Amino acid sequence: MLVSAKEMLQKAKAGHYAVGQFNINNLEWTKAILLTAQENNSPVILGVSEGAGKYMAGYKTVVGMVNGMLEELNITVPVALHLDHGSYDGCMKCIEAGFSSIMFDGSHYPIEENVAKTKELVQICAEKGLSLEAEVGAIGGEEDGVIGKGECADPNECKAIADLGVDMLAAGIGNIHGKYPANWEGLSFETLDAIQQLTGEMPLVLHGGTGIPDDMIKKAIDLGVAKINVNTECQLVFAEATREYIEAGKDLQGKGFDPRKLLAPGAEAIKAKVKEKMELFGSVNKA
Ligand SMILES: [Zn+2]
Numbered sequence: 001m002l003v004s005a006k007e008m009l010q011k012a013k014a015g016h017y018a019v020g021q022f023n024i025n026n027l028e029w030t031k032a033i034l035l036t037a038q039e040n041n042s043p044v045i046l047g048v049s050e051g052a053g054k055y056m057a058g059y060k061t062v063v064g065m066v067n068g069m070l071e072e073l074n075i076t077v078p079v080a081l082h083l084d085h086g087s088y089d090g091c092m093k094c095i096e097a098g099f100s101s102i103m104f105d106g107s108h109y110p111i112e113e114n115v116a117k118t119k120e121l122v123q124i125c126a127e128k129g130l131s132l133e134a135e136v137g138a139i140g141g142e143e144d145g146v147i148g149k150g151e152c153a154d155p156n157e158c159k160a161i162a163d164l165g166v167d168m169l170a171a172g173i174g175n176i177h178g179k180y181p182a183n184w185e186g187l188s189f190e191t192l193d194a195i196q197q198l199t200g201e202m203p204l205v206l207h208g209g210t211g212i213p214d215d216m217i218k219k220a221i222d223l224g225v226a227k228i229n230v231n232t233e234c235q236l237v238f239a240e241a242t243r244e245y246i247e248a249g250k251d252l253q254g255k256g257f258d259p260r261k262l263l264a265p266g267a268e269a270i271k272a273k274v275k276e277k278m279e280l281f282g283s284v285n286k287a
Helices: 006-015 027-039 050-055 059-072 088-097 111-128 155-162 189-199 214-222 232-247 264-281
Strands: 019-023 044-049 079-086 101-104 131-136 168-171 204-206 225-230
Touching: 006 019, 006 225, 019 079, 019 264, 027 044, 027 059, 027 264, 044 050, 044 059, 050 079, 050 088, 059 079, 059 088, 079 088, 079 131, 088 101, 088 111, 101 111, 111 131, 111 155, 131 155, 155 168, 155 189, 168 189, 189 204, 189 214, 214 225, 214 264, 225 232, 225 264, 232 264
Parallel strands: 019 044, 019 225, 044 079, 079 101, 101 131, 131 168, 168 204, 204 225
Antiparallel strands: none
């Protein structure tokens, strides 16, 4: 059964480790991540962007697929199904469809409007038992063009949003989505420290986990990050493994064209990457 991310993240924050949010794109992705979580006895958060939800034929399809796998694969570790960077409408749809966690990304609204909409969602999520992530200070990325430094959130705005009763808070600390440019200046630990001082027990979320050096990840966890989002990195290893298979001509040998064979190296690559991240984040054996 799906669970909210609230308890797993409170435990992570108290225990000084982080739970990975791994974004899913299809059945292979979902199965690879769930099996890896179970094998490593780790809690896990499955992230679904609005685009990926649409691609997978809608949120209800995703909920059906994930719930089916939890049962059929005997997954007993805590699993949250989480909307990533949701719009207000997207949040409403996922609440209705049976997600156990949502992120409302109101970072592009003026802070007053972000506060008002977040407040409404806090109420709804509390009634229905979902966990809610809010974002302060936009997290940069490819769609905004090439940038050397991601934005940094205002710690006082973080405190204002945290006080509304959200369960986890994403704040820009120089992190960005997608691959990091060569001239990236690194995470702003001063910003993270200032946010954590003001928000206390609130689990903090680090977006854009792909390509942040391991030592920076560890320091971020020490400073209160309890959830780390991984998306691009799984896509890269999946593509690389699939490329190798095709370039080796394996799809032309025997029944190598069978999708169950063709997609297997990519799925294995995702499993290896997820395991590596769970070890780095310290969530192994924390289920
Ligand atoms: Zn993000």
